[in-house]
Amino acid sequence: MSRSCLIVDDSRMVRRVAGRIIRELDFDLAEAENGQEAMDQCRMKMPDAILLDWKMPVMDGLSFLKRLRKEPGGDQPVIVFCTAERDVYKIAEALDAGANEYVMKPFDSDVIQSKFFEAGLLG
Amino acid sequence: MGDNLKAASRFVYQSISSLDHITSSGPLSQDSVLDKLSDLQRGAKAMRARAIYRAAQSAVDMVHKGQAEDKVHSELHIVRALVVQYQHGLQEILGAEDDLRAEMVPPPQDAQAIQAETINAGASAPMLACAAKPSLLDDMMMPLDEANETDEAGVAQTIDDKTAVDTTVEDGIKASENTDIYGDELSQNIMPLVQFAPEAKQRDALRRLSVLHSDFTGHSQRVARHERLDMSAKPALRRAAKPMQMISFESFMPELTNIVLTTARHLEKTVSISYSALGVDLNVDLANKLRLALSDLSVLLVTQSLEAPQVRRRRGESGAGHISIMASVKLGELSLNIESTGRDITAQDLETASWKQLEALGAILKISRDDNRLCLGINGLHVKALPQKPAQMPMLEHAS
Numbered sequence: 001m002s003r004s005c006l007i008v009d010d011s012r013m014v015r016r017v018a019g020r021i022i023r024e025l026d027f028d029l030a031e032a033e034n035g036q037e038a039m040d041q042c043r044m045k046m047p048d049a050i051l052l053d054w055k056m057p058v059m060d061g062l063s064f065l066k067r068l069r070k071e072p073g074g075d076q077p078v079i080v081f082c083t084a085e086r087d088v089y090k091i092a093e094a095l096d097a098g099a100n101e102y103v104m105k106p107f108d109s110d111v112i113q114s115k116f117f118e119a120g121l122l123g
Numbered sequence: 124m125g126d127n128l129k130a131a132s133r134f135v136y137q138s139i140s141s142l143d144h145i146t147s148s149g150p151l152s153q154d155s156v157l158d159k160l161s162d163l164q165r166g167a168k169a170m171r172a173r174a175i176y177r178a179a180q181s182a183v184d185m186v187h188k189g190q191a192e193d194k195v196h197s198e199l200h201i202v203r204a205l206v207v208q209y210q211h212g213l214q215e216i217l218g219a220e221d222d223l224r225a226e227m228v229p230p231p232q233d234a235q236a237i238q239a240e241t242i243n244a245g246a247s248a249p250m251l252a253c254a255a256k257p258s259l260l261d262d263m264m265m266p267l268d269e270a271n272e273t274d275e276a277g278v279a280q281t282i283d284d285k286t287a288v289d290t291t292v293e294d295g296i297k298a299s300e301n302t303d304i305y306g307d308e309l310s311q312n313i314m315p316l317v318q319f320a321p322e323a324k325q326r327d328a329l330r331r332l333s334v335l336h337s338d339f340t341g342h343s344q345r346v347a348r349h350e351r352l353d354m355s356a357k358p359a360l361r362r363a364a365k366p367m368q369m370i371s372f373e374s375f376m377p378e379l380t381n382i383v384l385t386t387a388r389h390l391e392k393t394v395s396i397s398y399s400a401l402g403v404d405l406n407v408d409l410a411n412k413l414r415l416a417l418s419d420l421s422v423l424l425v426t427q428s429l430e431a432p433q434v435r436r437r438r439g440e441s442g443a444g445h446i447s448i449m450a451s452v453k454l455g456e457l458s459l460n461i462e463s464t465g466r467d468i469t470a471q472d473l474e475t476a477s478w479k480q481l482e483a484l485g486a487i488l489k490i491s492r493d494d495n496r497l498c499l500g501i502n503g504l505h506v507k508a509l510p511q512k513p514a515q516m517p518m519l520e521h522a523s
Contacts, residue, residue, distance in 0.1 A: 011171060013131070013212025020215060055173050084174030084205070089477075091382075092415055104385050105174045106201075106208040111385070 003121065004028040004045070008038040008064065009053040009082070014105075018051055021109045025116060035059030035067075042068060042077070049078045049121055051112070052099070054090065062097055069098040078119040082107065127170075128217065134166040135210045138175070142203050146196055156186055156195075163202070172209055178202045193434050194427070197390045204389070370410040372403035372450045378414070379421050383446060386425045393432050393443040394425055400450040403457065409484065409504060415477040420461060420499070421446065423472060428465030428497055440464070457504040463497045473499075 005027040007018045015031050022029055030047060032038035036059040038050070050068075054061040061081060068074040081099040083090055091102050101115040116122045141159040160183050167176035182198040376398050387394040405413065424446055429435075432442030447462040470490060478488070481504065489500040 011173075011209075011212070012216060013172075013209045014174075016212035016215040017208055084177055089415065092418070104389060106204045106389075 002026060002028050003048040004030060005049040005051060006030045006032060006038060006041060006047040006077075007051045008032045008035065008056070008061065009051075010034055010056045011053075014053070018107075018112070021107075021112050022051065024109060025113060025122065033058075035061060035064030038064055039067060039071075042071065042074070046073045047077050049080065049116065049119070052079055052081050054081065054083045054085070054094070062094060065094065065097045065099060078116070078121055080112070080115050080119070128213065131170055131209075131213050132217075134170050134172075135206060135213060137166060138163050138206045139203070139210075142199055142206070146199055153186055157183060160186070170209075172205075175202060175205045175209065178205055193431060197392075197426070197431060200391055201389055369404045370407060372400040372405060372410075373398075375410075375414050375417060376448075379417055379448070382418055383421045383425055386422050387429075390426065391431065392425065392429055394429055394446060395443055396421075396446045396448070398448040398450075403450045403452055405457070409457075412477065412480045412484065413504070416481050417448070417461075419477045420473070423468065424461075424463045424465060424497075427472060428463045428468045430465060455505060456502065459499075459501040459504075461499045461501070463499075465497060466492075468497050468499070 003026075005022045005025075007015050007022065007029065008031075009015050009018065010033050019029050019031065027049065030041055032041055034056040038052075039059070041047075042050075052061045052065065059067075065079060065081070068077070068079075075098075078101070079099045081091075081094040081102040082105055083094070083102060084105040085091075094102060100119050103111050103115055113122065141163050145156055145159050160179050164176050164179045164183075167173070167179060178198065178201045182195055182202060185195045185198055379398075380396055383394055383396050425444075429444030429446075435444065436442050441464075445462075445464045447460075449460045451458050468490070470488070473488065481501070482488075485503045485505065486501050487503045489498075489502065491498045491500070
């Protein structure tokens with residue numbers, strides 16, 4: 001059974017780029033434009049991995065992260081938090097809130113692959 | 124509220140042109156650089172490309188601070204990389220549209236009437252199968268003249284100061300609430316501006332917030348029910364679940380190494396990092412403050428102190444910079460020695476919140492330079508309960 005990854009980013013361009021990378025890693029793909037959409041999708045089917053943007057309208061990445069981790073089964077997905085900030089406070093905040101890994105934008109397939117590998121998603 | 128693909132294409136083209144102009148045209152005046160970056164930011168704002176906007180803002184800040192040209196150029200490399208990634212996403216979307224065109228089906232009778240209207244309006248886009256997303260259809264069918272007008276409106280509404288942003292956002296909200304008057308295209312161009320405003324300014328965000336609050340209250344009740352049944356609803360977070368009171372210094376290192384190498388790669392720099400710690404364990408509070416300070420410091424050293432390989436080679440040095448972190452305990456006090464083969468870090472650069480937290484704990488910072496090697500000594504952090512480890516931790520080294 002193939003694994004699934006939810007990409008959460010309000011930019012369609014970023015979702016496309018990330019989606020191509022994730023598909024190459026043999027993941028089934030789902031997309032959400034913001035944290036609220038992502039939460040709705042997670043309640044229907046919890047993905048194995050989530051690539052999560054920080055700044056989004058409606059519900060930002062951090063709010064989503066905190067809420068998801070309180071959901072039943074919300075501790076299961078490996079969450080890779082994406083940020084364009086080089087502010088280590090933001091990174092630390094995300095890790096403290098329950099993110100497993102983080103990547104800095106712009107990311108590439110090597111970075112995503114290594115993060116998924118470190119998180120045990122790739123064998 | 125779909126992306127306007129034509130405007131996105133123009134944004135990519137104009138952004139790359141602007142960046143090329145800045146980086147390839149020889150010395151430019153500060154005003155000229157700022158103008159180009161300002162144009163780029165307007166486009167990024169209209170396209171909701173926040174990462175590009177913020178990276179450009181970092182470059183603007185560096186120009187304002189009179190940073191060295193090579194440092195500004197390093198920042199511009201990041202902007203360019205982000206624009207290129209945006210472009211790749213755009214190309215994939217446009218490629219998907221080509222696929223849709225290939226799947227074009229003969230239009231039904233009522234669609235032919237719409238097609239005729241579209242052609243009369245100046246667009247020559249064919250009718251697509253109904254599987255096409257409405258936003259894509261809108262993008263394709265929008266006449267170019269209208270697209271230009273829309274862009275000009277977007278630029279006119281783009282703003283130089285925060286007050287103006289807020290006013291425009293308020294106007295935008297009003298306008299977007301009355302799409303009968305202003306039409307979907309206007310709302311499409313205003314909504315990105317709305318989303319750049321603080322959420323508290325967005326009426327729609329407040330409405331959604333009330334929905335979220337209701338949702339959250341329900342969720343809390345569900346969590347409470349789980350707890351009464353002794354069914355833990357709390358996630359077993361990897362980091363939060365560690366019950367340790369003491370944290371080894373070396374446990375910081377994978378994260379620090381990651382930060383250094385990731386930052387270096389984005390800046391197209393080559394950096395190695397080594398570290399050693401002689402059985403240094405820290406209490407959790409100190410460890411957390413120190414971890415943040417070291418993370419800040421590592422980013423600072425890579426971004427500000429270590430120059431690009433070509434700059435280093437021009438000085439006759441190795442293209443790769445090096446950061447060394449050594450920790451030891453003397454008489455119950457933690458002593459850190461952080462060395463970088465770069466330059467130009469000052470005490471002012473280190474005035475970060477994380478460093479202030481360490482100062483509050485009694486840390487003393489000493490900066491010295493020797494043969495282009497910067498040395499930051501941090502002494503005086505009192506450390507309790509130090510179980511000695513049997514062997515010295517080996518020096519580890521990573522290079523990007």
